[in-house]
Amino acid sequence: MDHDIKIEIRNLNVSAGKTQILKDVNIDIPKNKITVILGPSGCGKTTLLKCLNRLTDLYPELKVTGQIRIDDHNILEAKEDIYKLRQQMGLLSQRPYPLPMTIYNNIAYALKLRGIRNRRETHRLVMQYLQQANLWDEIRTRLREPASRLSIGQQQRLCLARGLAVNPEIILADEPTSALDPISSQFIEETFVRLKNDYTIVLVTHVLRQAKRIADNVVFMYLGDVIEQGSVEEVFENPKMEKTKLYLGGTFN
Amino acid sequence: MYLLNREQRHTVNTTWMIISLLLVAFLPFLLFIGLYLKSLLILHDHSLFDLIFSKTWKPSIGKFGFYPFIVGSIWVTVVAMLITAPVCLLTAIYVTQYTKKFFLRIMHPAIDILAGIPSVVYGLWGILVIVPFISRYLGPWLGIKTMGYSILAASFVLSIMIIPFVLNILIEIFRSIPTELKEATLSLGATQWQTIKHVLLRKALPGIIAAFGFGLARAFGETMAVLMVVGNVVRLPQGVFDPGYTLPALIANNYGEMLSIPKYDSALMFAALLLLVVSLFFNLVMHFFIVRYNKY
Numbered sequence: 001m002d003h004d005i006k007i008e009i010r011n012l013n014v015s016a017g018k019t020q021i022l023k024d025v026n027i028d029i030p031k032n033k034i035t036v037i038l039g040p041s042g043c044g045k046t047t048l049l050k051c052l053n054r055l056t057d058l059y060p061e062l063k064v065t066g067q068i069r070i071d072d073h074n075i076l077e078a079k080e081d082i083y084k085l086r087q088q089m090g091l092l093s094q095r096p097y098p099l100p101m102t103i104y105n106n107i108a109y110a111l112k113l114r115g116i117r118n119r120r121e122t123h124r125l126v127m128q129y130l131q132q133a134n135l136w137d138e139i140r141t142r143l144r145e146p147a148s149r150l151s152i153g154q155q156q157r158l159c160l161a162r163g164l165a166v167n168p169e170i171i172l173a174d175e176p177t178s179a180l181d182p183i184s185s186q187f188i189e190e191t192f193v194r195l196k197n198d199y200t201i202v203l204v205t206h207v208l209r210q211a212k213r214i215a216d217n218v219v220f221m222y223l224g225d226v227i228e229q230g231s232v233e234e235v236f237e238n239p240k241m242e243k244t245k246l247y248l249g250g251t252f253n
Numbered sequence: 254m255y256l257l258n259r260e261q262r263h264t265v266n267t268t269w270m271i272i273s274l275l276l277v278a279f280l281p282f283l284l285f286i287g288l289y290l291k292s293l294l295i296l297h298d299h300s301l302f303d304l305i306f307s308k309t310w311k312p313s314i315g316k317f318g319f320y321p322f323i324v325g326s327i328w329v330t331v332v333a334m335l336i337t338a339p340v341c342l343l344t345a346i347y348v349t350q351y352t353k354k355f356f357l358r359i360m361h362p363a364i365d366i367l368a369g370i371p372s373v374v375y376g377l378w379g380i381l382v383i384v385p386f387i388s389r390y391l392g393p394w395l396g397i398k399t400m401g402y403s404i405l406a407a408s409f410v411l412s413i414m415i416i417p418f419v420l421n422i423l424i425e426i427f428r429s430i431p432t433e434l435k436e437a438t439l440s441l442g443a444t445q446w447q448t449i450k451h452v453l454l455r456k457a458l459p460g461i462i463a464a465f466g467f468g469l470a471r472a473f474g475e476t477m478a479v480l481m482v483v484g485n486v487v488r489l490p491q492g493v494f495d496p497g498y499t500l501p502a503l504i505a506n507n508y509g510e511m512l513s514i515p516k517y518d519s520a521l522m523f524a525a526l527l528l529l530v531v532s533l534f535f536n537l538v539m540h541f542f543i544v545r546y547n548k549y
Contacts, residue, residue, distance in 0.1 A: 055436050060353070083442045091440035097433045100456040109451065110441045159437070166441050 006031040006170065006200040007052070012066035014047055014056070021047045023224045025066070029217070034192060034201045036215035036232075038208070040247070044224040045204040049172050052202065053089045054082050070170075087114060090163025090199075092173040096155035098147035099162075103139055106147050106158055110165035125165065133161035134191045153184025160191065171195065173203045177210065189214050208248065212236060220244050285529060291522035294515060304523065310487045317520045319527065321487050325404070325497035328490055329479060330472045332408035337416055337468055342461070345423035350449060357424070364424075368417035376481030379410035384482055392494060399494040402484035408493070410478050419468040426460035427453065459543040466539035470532050476501035500524050 007029035014022040022044045029035045037045050050056045054075065056064050067074045075085055099106050107126040116122055126143075130136040135157040139150065147158055156176060163171065173192070177185035192201055193214055205211055211218060211232070218235040220228045220243075228235055228244045239245045257265065295304070295317060307318030348357050388401030430453055438448040454461075484496025485506060504521050 053440055055439065058432075058436070058439070083444060086440050087442035089440070091437065093433050093437065095433070097431065097437045099434075099438065099452055113442050113447070162437075162441065 004030050006070065007202070008067075008069040009048075010067040010069065012048075012051065012068060013064070014044070014051060015063050016059075016061050021062075021224055022051075025221075025224075025226050027219055027226060027229060029200060029202060031200050032196055032198070033216040034196050034203055034214050035217040035219065036211040037202065037204045037219045037221060038206065038211050038247075039221035040206065042223075043221045045221060046174055048221075049091075049174050049202065049204055051076075052170075052172055053086050053091060054080075055091075057082065087166040088168050089170040089172050090160070090166065090168040092156070092160055092163055092171065092176040094175045095179045096152060096159045098150070098155050098158055101147065102144050103147045103150065103158060104143040106162050107165050110162045114166050129161040129165045130158075132164055132191075132195070133157045134187050135161060151184075153180050153187065156180055156184065156188060157191070160188070164195075169200060171199050171201045173201065175205055176203070177205075177207070185210075208250075220247065222247070281529075281533075285526070288522050288526040288529060292519050292526050294519035295523050298516070305527075308489065312514065312517045312520065315516065317516075317523075319500075319524065321489050322498050322500045322503050322524065323527070324489055325483070326473060326499040326501075328404045328493070328497060329407045329411060329483065329499055330469060332404060332493055333411035333415065333472045334465065334469055336408060336412035337419055337472075338465055340412070341416055341419045341423050341464070341468075344420055345427050346449060346453075349424060349427040350445070350453070361421075361424075364417045364421055368421065372414060372475060372478040373481075375410050375414050376478035379406055379478060379482035383409050387494070397492075397494045400484070400496070402482055402496050403494050404483065404490050404497050405493040407479045407483035407497070407499075410482055411472050411475055414475065414478060415468045415471050418471060419464050422464040422467065423457075423461065426457050426464065430456050459547045462542045462546065463539060466535055466542075470535045473535070474501055474528060474532060476505050480505055500528050504528075 005028045009027040012025040056062050068076055108122050111122050177188050215232045218232050222243055228241045304319055306320050308320045309316040309318045383406045384401035387406055392399040438452045479499055480502035485498050486496040487498050490497040504524050508521055
């Protein structure tokens with residue numbers, strides 16, 4: 001069982017001043033599975049994701065202690081190469097933030113950061129990643145247009161393709177469908193299900209149905225605590241904790 | 254209770270709003286037309302080309318060549334922008350991307366105070382500090398004979414004056430870029446410098462152009478501080494250590510005295526017209542660039 005765990009989070013504590021955002025969080029995230037982190041707003045889901053790719057470094061007021069082990073490296077240690085580390089994961093945020101350049105260059109820029117400068121190779125990979133993100137067929141003739149002209153659903157898939165372009169092993173998604181219409185959301189969900197053969201996916205959401213549809217594992221968090229975690233069947237069909245039952249039943253608070 | 258009923262008050266209010274709007278919209282036109290009519294006299298005797306490109310300025314014998322003033326204005330403005338642009342850009346990037354937030358909170362009021370100082374004070378400071386510095390230290394050090402009153406002195410004072418304005422706009426522009434965009438680039442493994450260079454600067458480009466354009470227009474039209482240190486010598490400057498004369502200074506120095514000579518009066522009106530046209534031109538070019546780069 002142990003070799004299947006991609007990310008091990010141990011005793012992770014995050015605080016900002018006197019507020020404790022994450023309290024002694026312990027989570028196992030299995031490889032090539034979709035792990036959904038579920039919970040009401042303000043429960044620390046986003047902070048947890050930011051710890052995983054060390055975007056917490058941007059906020060000096062955050063104090064992070066504990067361990068996050070990816071392939072047996074504690075990534076919270078200062079000596080870790082933070083740029084390499086971040087390229088191990090693609091990030092998808094709540095709203096799409098395409099880079100201020102053309103559609104093509106959004107992907108090509110990520111490739112360049114990865115060290116790919118050969119033009120033909122870039123061409124091939126841009127196409128490959130746009131196909132993987134389920135976007136290629138819609139925009140193949142518009143590659144030189146500014147990325148901001150795409151619809152918001154297309155932008156989100158472009159951001160996914162951009163995240164894939166750094167050749168990560170993990171995809172971090174922070175409520176990636178919350179700003180999207182149902183059809184675009186479905187596109188993203190289908191893409192995730194297809195991608196899990198090659199990637200480990202951590203998806204933060206507060207949409208229960210989405211979690212039910214695509215999750216393999218579920219982690220339920222509340223106010224910085226992990227309340228319950230397990231396979232989607234266990235947590236949804238047979239929740240052990242009172243809080244989980246209430247949340248799943250929609251009668252929280 | 255009220256003099257007018259609700260309906261009437263509404264009409265009165267909207268009427269005032271429309272009048273204000275028209276006033277604002279037509280003022281530049283009125284200004285333009287007024288200046289044009291006043292400069293007809295000089296335009297009647299001299300061709301436009303002659304006025305702009307002729308080098309001799311001798312009103313007593315009827316020679317009105319604006320070339321030295323135009324060149325002087327351009328020199329002063331360009332050199333001032335060469336100082337202002339890099340200083341503002343680097344400072345704005347530094348305080349928004351590298352320092353802690355409280356530093357910005359201290360900087361902001363300081364910048365606002367600088368922006369509120371009257372230009373005469375800057376001019377005095379130029380006379381007392383910059384001019385002697387150039388004539389006694391900078392000039393001799395570079396082996397150049399200069400009396401200090403020069404293009405360089407004017408540009409320097411000007412840049413100190415417009416830096417607060419341009420800097421404030423730039424800081425706002427960099428602050429308005431969403432953190433998530435930065436996070437998106439960083440999450441691709443970009444360094445902070447790569448993020449600034451490839452993403453933030455590009456995102457901010459329309460705003461940066463607008464800020465510089467704004468600074469340029471201010472520099473070009475600034476009168477008092479420049480007049481006090483530029484030397485006011487009607488001659489084509491050969492370098493930044495030469496004295497010069499600018500269009501606004503020409504108007505300010507001579508307007509009151511020369512009203513009795515109709516042609517001189519008309520010539521000064523023409524100078525004002527030139528200023529107006531040039532600042533309109535700056536604005537148009539700026540808009541063109543902003544629209545062009547705003548598509549991202």
